[in-house]
Amino acid sequence: MSQGFTKSMARNIFYGGSMFFFLLLLVLTFDTVKSLPQTDNRENLTEQVAKGKHVWENNNCIGCHTLMGEGAYFAPELGNVYKRMGNSKEAIIAFIKFRPKNGIPGRRSMPQFNLTDDELDAVAEFLKYVSEINNQNWPPNIQG
Amino acid sequence: MKHTSQMVAKPYFIAAIALFVGQILFGVIMGMQYVVGDFLFPEIPFNVARMVHTNLLIVWLLFGFMGAAYYMVPDEAETELHSPLLAKVMFWIFLAAGVVTILGYLLVPYATLAEITMNDLLPTMGREFLEQPTIIKIGIVIVALAFLYNIGMTILKGRKTVINLVLLIGLVGLAVFFLFAFYNPSNIVLDKLFWWFVVHLWVEGVWELILGSLLAYVLIKTTGVDREVIEKWLYVIIAMALITGLIGTGHHFFWIGTPGYWQWWGSIFSAMEPIPFFMMTIFAFNMVNKRRRQHPNKAAVLWALGCSVMAFLGAGVWGFMHTLSFVNYYTHGSQITAAHGHMAFYGAYVMIVLAIISYAMPMLNGRKAANSMKAQVVEMWSFWLMTISMVFITLFLTAAGILQVYLQRMNGDASLPFMVVQDKIEIFYWMREGAGIIFLIGLVVYIASFFVGRDQPEAEMPK
Numbered sequence: 001m002s003q004g005f006t007k008s009m010a011r012n013i014f015y016g017g018s019m020f021f022f023l024l025l026l027v028l029t030f031d032t033v034k035s036l037p038q039t040d041n042r043e044n045l046t047e048q049v050a051k052g053k054h055v056w057e058n059n060n061c062i063g064c065h066t067l068m069g070e071g072a073y074f075a076p077e078l079g080n081v082y083k084r085m086g087n088s089k090e091a092i093i094a095f096i097k098f099r100p101k102n103g104i105p106g107r108r109s110m111p112q113f114n115l116t117d118d119e120l121d122a123v124a125e126f127l128k129y130v131s132e133i134n135n136q137n138w139p140p141n142i143q144g
Numbered sequence: 145m146k147h148t149s150q151m152v153a154k155p156y157f158i159a160a161i162a163l164f165v166g167q168i169l170f171g172v173i174m175g176m177q178y179v180v181g182d183f184l185f186p187e188i189p190f191n192v193a194r195m196v197h198t199n200l201l202i203v204w205l206l207f208g209f210m211g212a213a214y215y216m217v218p219d220e221a222e223t224e225l226h227s228p229l230l231a232k233v234m235f236w237i238f239l240a241a242g243v244v245t246i247l248g249y250l251l252v253p254y255a256t257l258a259e260i261t262m263n264d265l266l267p268t269m270g271r272e273f274l275e276q277p278t279i280i281k282i283g284i285v286i287v288a289l290a291f292l293y294n295i296g297m298t299i300l301k302g303r304k305t306v307i308n309l310v311l312l313i314g315l316v317g318l319a320v321f322f323l324f325a326f327y328n329p330s331n332i333v334l335d336k337l338f339w340w341f342v343v344h345l346w347v348e349g350v351w352e353l354i355l356g357s358l359l360a361y362v363l364i365k366t367t368g369v370d371r372e373v374i375e376k377w378l379y380v381i382i383a384m385a386l387i388t389g390l391i392g393t394g395h396h397f398f399w400i401g402t403p404g405y406w407q408w409w410g411s412i413f414s415a416m417e418p419i420p421f422f423m424m425t426i427f428a429f430n431m432v433n434k435r436r437r438q439h440p441n442k443a444a445v446l447w448a449l450g451c452s453v454m455a456f457l458g459a460g461v462w463g464f465m466h467t468l469s470f471v472n473y474y475t476h477g478s479q480i481t482a483a484h485g486h487m488a489f490y491g492a493y494v495m496i497v498l499a500i501i502s503y504a505m506p507m508l509n510g511r512k513a514a515n516s517m518k519a520q521v522v523e524m525w526s527f528w529l530m531t532i533s534m535v536f537i538t539l540f541l542t543a544a545g546i547l548q549v550y551l552q553r554m555n556g557d558a559s560l561p562f563m564v565v566q567d568k569i570e571i572f573y574w575m576r577e578g579a580g581i582i583f584l585i586g587l588v589v590y591i592a593s594f595f596v597g598r599d600q601p602e603a604e605m606p607k
Contacts (some may be wrong), residue, residue: 007372011306018386025390028409032337032402040333040401050330057270057328058263060254063191069477070336070398071272074190076180076562077477101186106565108181111189122304130332136407138399140474140553143561144542 012033039134052126055119064110066144068135074108077144082124082131084142089124145507147218149225154508155235156211157501161591163242164494168584170197175577179570188250195249195275200347201489202273203242209318209354211296212236213311215504216361221302226294234290240284245276264469267328271339274325282326288319306375307364308323310382311357317350324511333401340605344393348417348459352385355455355496356424362448362503363428368436377427384420392417395467399476407469414467421452421492428452440603441506441514443523443593447499450531454491462487462538474553479545479569487538490530499592511602518597526593529586536579544572 035096036042056062061078068079076084085091096113097120103109115123145151174193176183179293184193218225225231248257254270261277263269268278276284299308325340360378364371428449430448439445462484466475474479502523506515514520552565562567 005376007306007376007379010376010383014379014383014386017383018390021387021390025393028391028394029337030404032397033334033404036331036401039403040229042331045331053330053332053335054264054267057267058255058258060191060195062270062272063194063254063275064189067332068336070396070400071477071484072194072271073193073479074194074304074476091168101501103182103185105184106180106225108177108566109185109192111186113253133333134400135401136404137401138413138473138476139558141556143552143559 041129041133044129044132046125046129047123048125049129051119052122052124052129055115055123056126059113059115067130068133069138075110077126077139078130079133079135080131080139080142080144084130084144089121089128092124092127093120096123145219146222147224149228150173150215150504152219152225152228152231152235153403153504153509155212155232156207157505157508158216159235159239160204160207160211160497160501163200163207165587165591166246167200167204168199168580168587170194170200172394172577172580172584175573178573179577185345192249194255195254196246198273199249199275200242200246203238205493205497207238208501209315210291212358212497212500212504213291213315215508216358217295217298217311218302220305220308220361221299221352223298223302226297226301230290230294234287234294235282238287240597241280241287245280248277249275268326269406270458271328271335273343274339278326281322285319285322288322292319293445294318305356305371306378307361310353310360310378314350314353314357317353318346321345321350331550336400337397337402340396342395344396345390347388348392349386349488351493352389352420353382355451355492356382356385358500359428359448359451360423362444362499363431365443365503366439366445367431367434368439369431369434374431376516377423377431381420381423381427384423386415388413388416388419395469395472397473398469411467411469415464417467418456418464419455421460425452425456438605439513440605441503441520442517442603443520443527444499446524446527447495447502450527451491451495451499453493454487454531454534456491458484458487458489458491458538462542472548475545478548479541480549481545483538483541483545486541487534490534495531506602513605514603515593516597516600517603518600519593520603522589522596523593526586526590529589530583533579533582537576537583538573540576544569544576547572 063086064072064075066073082094096115099110099112101112160492170193173184173188174190174197177190177193214225214231257277261279263278268281269275274346276358289350295312295315299312321342324338356378360374364374391409392414394406395414397406397410432445432449466472466480506513546568548565551560551568553559554561
C-alpha cells in the first residue's frame with residue numbers, strides 16, 4: 001500500500017467503521033424486534049406451542065431437519081410440513097408416532113422418540129404455528 | 145522460543161489435533177449415512193453424529209485459538225504469560241467438559257441428556273451448534289473468562305502490539321457474543337434472530353479478527369517483513385471484515401420471519417464480504433514475495449498461503465454464490481449451503497490453526513526454528529491431500545446442491561419431494577464420501593508428520 005496511506009489512518013477506519021456499523025446493526029435489530037409482531041404469528045403462540053418448541057429442542061430435531069431453511073440437510077424442511085401434510089396435525093402426529101424402532105433397511109429413517117400423546121400434540125402445534133409465520137413466502141414451493 | 149511460559153500452548157495444540165481426528169471420523173460416518181441411510185442406525189442416528197462432528201470442530205478450533213494465543217501473546221508482548229498454572233488448569237477443565245459433552249451425545253438419547261442436565265431450568269439446548277447442555281455452556285463462559293484474564297494481564301504488562309490487540313478484541317468479542325447462547329425465547333423468530341448473534345458474529349465477525357491476527361503473526365515471523373507494513377494491512381483487512389460482515393448478518397434474516405428490508409441490507413453488505421478475504425490473499429502473497437529472509441519452516445508458510453487462498457474461495461467465492469436474496473430464495477438450506485460451510489471453515493479456520501501449529505510446534509518440541517526436511521515433506525503432502533480433497537468435497541456438494549435446487553424448488557408443479565431428490569443425487573454423495581476418506585488419509589499423514597524425521601537435523605535456512 002502506498003506511503004500516503006498511513007497505519008493510523010487504517011486504524012481509524014477500523015475503529016470508526018466497526019463502531020458505526022455495529023451501531024447500525026443494533027438500530028436495525030431494534031427496528032426488527034419492534035416490527036416482528038406483524039410477521040411472527042405471536043397471536044397464536046400458545047402455551048402448547050411453547051411446549052412444542054421444547055419438545056422440538058429436547059429431541060434435537062434440528063440435527064436432521066431444517067426449519068425455515070436452517071438446520072441440517074439430511075431430512076425434509078419442516079417449516080411448511082403442516083401445509084405439506086394437508087394442513088393436518090394428525091398426519092404429523094401419526095408420522096412421528098409410528099417410526100420403526102430399528103429403522104428401515106438401507107434407508108434414512110427417523111428415530112422412534114417415544115413421545116407422549118401430549119408431547120406429540122405440542123410439537124405438531126408448534127409446527128402448525130411455524131407454518132403460519134410470514135417469512136417472505138419461503139420456501140418457493142410446497143416441497144420445501 | 146523466548147519465554148518458557150509459551151510451553152503451555154503445547155497441550156492445547158495436541159488436544160486440538162486429537163479432537164480434529166474425532167471430527168473427521170464422524171464426518172465420514174455421516175457421509176456414509178447420506179448414502180446408506182441405516183448405517184449405524186439406531187445406535188448413532190445422523191443427528192447425533194452431526195452434533196459430534198460440528199461440536200468437535202468448534203471445540204478443537206477453540207483449543208487451537210487458545211493454544212495460539214498462549215504461544216503468540218507472550219512472544220509479542222515480550223514477557224512471560226501472566227499465569228501458566230491457570231492456563232494448565234483451564235486446559236484440563238475445558239478438555240473434560242468437551243469429552244463429557246461428546247460422551248453425553250453418544251451414550252444417552254438427547255432428550256435424556258436434556259433431562260439429567262436440567263435443561264428446563266434454563267433451556268438453551270437443541271439449537272444448531274448450541275446443543276451443549278446449559279451447565280456446559282456456563283463452563284465454557286468460565287473457561288473463556290479465565291483465558292481472557294490471563295491473556296489480558298499478559299498484554300497489559302508487556303509490549304503492546306497491534307497483532308496482540310486485534311487478537312484480544314477478537315477474543316473478547318468471541319466471549320461476549322457467546323452470551324446470546326443463553327437467550328432462548330419461546331418465539332422462534334426472536335430465537336433465530338439472536339441465535340445468529342452467536343453464529344454469524346463469530347464466524348463472519350470476530351473470528352476473522354483472530355484469523356487476521358494469527359496470519360499476520362505467522363507472516364511477520366516467516367518473512368521478516370517490516371511490522372509497520374503488516375500491521376497496516378491487518379487494520380485494513382479487519383476493518384473491511386467488520387464493515388461488511390456486521391450488516392452482512394442480514395443475509396441470514398431473509399426467510400425467518402423478519403422484515404423484508406433485510407433482503408436489501410443483507411444482499412448488499414454480504415456481497416462485499418469477499419473483499420477482506422481477497423485482500424488477505426493479496427496480503428499473504430505480497431508479504432511472502434517481499435520476504436527479507438528465507439525461513440526454514442516451509443510447511444508453515446505453505447499453510448499460511450493456503451489458508452489465505454482457501455478462505456477466499458470457501459468463505460468469499462462460495463459465500464457470494466448464494467448470498468444475494470433472489471438466489472438465496474432458491475438455495476437457502478440446500479447442499480449449496482453445506483458446500484460453502486465445509487470449504488469456508490476449512491479454509492479460514494482449520495488452516496490458520498494448522499498454520500500456527502506448524503509454525504510453533506517445532507519450537508515447542510525443542511527445535512530452533514523448524515522440523516527436519518523429511519517431516520516437512522510429509523506435512524506438505526498432508527496439506528495437499530486434505531486441501532485438494534476438501535476442494536472435491538465442496539465441488540461434489542455443490543453439484544448435488546444445484547441438482548437439488550433445480551429438482552426440488554425450480555421445477556414448477558413437477559418439483560419433487562425432498563427424499564425423491566436425495567435418491568436422484570446419490571452419486572454425488574458417494575463421490576463426496578470418497579473425497580472424505582481421502583481427507584481422512586490426509587489427516588493420518590498429517591499426524592505421521594509429527595513422528596517422522598525426529599532424529600534428523602533441522603531443515604537449513606536456504607541461502
